[in-house]
Amino acid sequence: MSNVPEQFTGQAAMNEADGKAYKTQPWSYTPKKWSEDDIDIKVECSGVCGSCLHTISNGWPSPTSYPCIVGHEIIGEVVRVGDNVKHLKLGQRVGVGAQAGSCLECDACKAGLQQHCSGKGGMVGSYQGKWEDGSVSQGGYADYTRVKGQLAVPIPEGLESEPTAPLLCAGVTVYAPLKRHGCGPGKKVGIVGIGGLGHLALQIASAMGAETYALSHSTSKIDDAEKLGVKRDNFIVAKDVKATVEKWSNTFDIILITAPSDNLPLDSLYFKLMAHLGSIILCALPETKLPAFYAHALVGKSLTLAGSLIGGTSEIAELFDLAAKHDIKAWTEARPMSQTTQTLRDMDAGKARYRYVLSNKKQ
Ligand SMILES: [Zn+2]
Ligand SMILES: [Zn+2]
Known part of the structure; x- marks a missing residue:
């Protein structure tokens, strides 16, 4: 019994x-x-x-x-x-x-x-x-x-x-796509959003051996990001889109978007930051529709726009x-x-x- x-x-x-x-x-x-x-x-x-x-x-x-x-x-x-x-x-x-x-x-x-x-x-x-x-x-x-x-x-x-x-949930939601898309030594990986998912993604990507970057709206979480394994020089305040693109274009092998937003700046920002053959991964759902499909940018750099479910x-x-x-x-x-x-x-x-x-x- x-x-x-x-x-x-x-x-x-x-x-x-x-x-x-x-x-x-x-x-x-x-x-x-x-x-x-x-x-x-x-x-x-x-x-x-x-x-x-x-x-x-x-x-x-x-x-x-x-x-x-x-x-x-x-x-x-x-x-x-x-x-x-x-x-x-x-x-x-x-x-x-x-x-x-x-x-x-x-x-x-x-x-x-x-x-x-x-x-x-x-x-x-x-x-x-x-x-x-x-x-x-x-x-x-x-x-x-x-x-x-x-x-x-x-x-x-x-x-x-x-x-x-x-x-x-949060951890495996970011681990699974990072692994699937080749996160590891020699790869530059940008994590968008430092929250429940993002703070784990930063630790996990570093543990997998990648050069890890945090993309955030402001500097308010820079000390936390450092404790999570991100070098201070790799903390990117992406608020000024033009300046960010100038400094970081063609950099990332993977950008993992952990912060759902109804106005993801895919075309104006993330596509431009990607190195060719890179993967942009959405692992959190915005409550409204995703932005339109940006074929030109995806084809131009042979990028992968990917989703991932837990x-x-x-x-x-x-x-x-x-x-x-x-x-x-x-x-x-x-x-x-x-x-x-x-x-x-x-x-x-x-x-x-x-x-x-x-x-x-x-x-
Ligand atoms: Zn969950
Ligand atoms: Zn089954």
């Missing part, structure tokens, strides 16, 4: 008005019907991601279903293991990112890239996803969560939970190894789960430096 309760309790927005105000309250729900592919996790902590804000405030094109518990940078202890889950055992510390389920059988799933699952039902998000029994998945601002075991990644011993939790378990496991080796840590402030409402509001107000983590260990 397991000691896992029949109902799980989390911090939920109960309706759209509460969600828009980021107001949460304790709410208990019955988890999806148990299958032998599942595990139950006693949640230790869960990072606060931009997607959590969008979802809880009904900011995506597909409407949020309430009550809604968000949180998809989840770390906790395995407290129940299905018979078909062979790589995990009771008591093990694991992490779950933005995906809690998938078909487990298609080529993407077999490669550990479940975010691209093409099987029946596709990827099940860690919150607001649809399980095979028709229930809606609920996220990590809770005491427990139930996920497919294959979607949980063991956490290496040396990594502390709180600064590691944000690697599960990362799968194989990429998360690689990132954990890199983090253990290079001491990559999210800069986090941990707060008790009972402060979810205030924390979401502070995140929305841009106060995070650079990630909040909600923890069941804090009172």
Whole structure:
């Protein structure tokens, strides 16, 4: 017999008005019907991601279903293991990112890239996803969560939970495309935006051996960037587009855009900063349409304009190894789960430096 309760309790927005105000309250729900592919996790902590804000405030094109518990940078202890889950055992510390389920059988799933699952039902998000029994998945601002075991990644011993939790979404979201586009020694990599994603991208690109640059609106984060591994000469204030282009044109092999903006200066700025054959990567979604397609600039320098969606378990496991080796840590402030409402509001107000983590260990 397991000691896992029949109902799980989390911090939920109960309706759209509460969600828009980021107001949460304790709410208990019955988890999806148990299958032998599942595990139950006693949640230790869960990072606060931009997607959590969008979802809880009904900011995506597909409407949020309430009550809604968000949180998809989840770390906790395995407290129940299905018979078909062979790589995990009771008591093990694991992490779950933005995906809690998938078909487990298609080529993407077999490669550990479940975010691209093409099987029946596709990827099940860690919150607001649809399980095979028709229930809606609920996220990590809770005491427990139930996920497919294959979607949980063991956490290496040396990594502390709180600064590691944000690697599960923010970290892998930037790691996966950096790796795919050849980030490494001899490459010049510009990171646009120093926030939840960007502060991890700077550490990760440096750890991968690239010459790393930060592109920001102002000098306000230059000291932080230096602590994140960026030389002061590589901190670029891109506010004056003309001056920036004059100094840095044809420089970058990769520009990773982590700050979603409705007016990305692709044509006026980023295309010009790219070296030929370079890749410009969008890994965060603006709330409105992307700018028009700039064929001339892309063709002229043989550039790649690429997108990237989070990362799968194989990429998360690689990132954990890199983090253990290079001491990559999210800069986090941990707060008790009972402060979810205030924390979401502070995140929305841009106060995070650079990630909040909600923890069941804090009172
Ligand atoms: Zn996220
Ligand atoms: Zn699949």
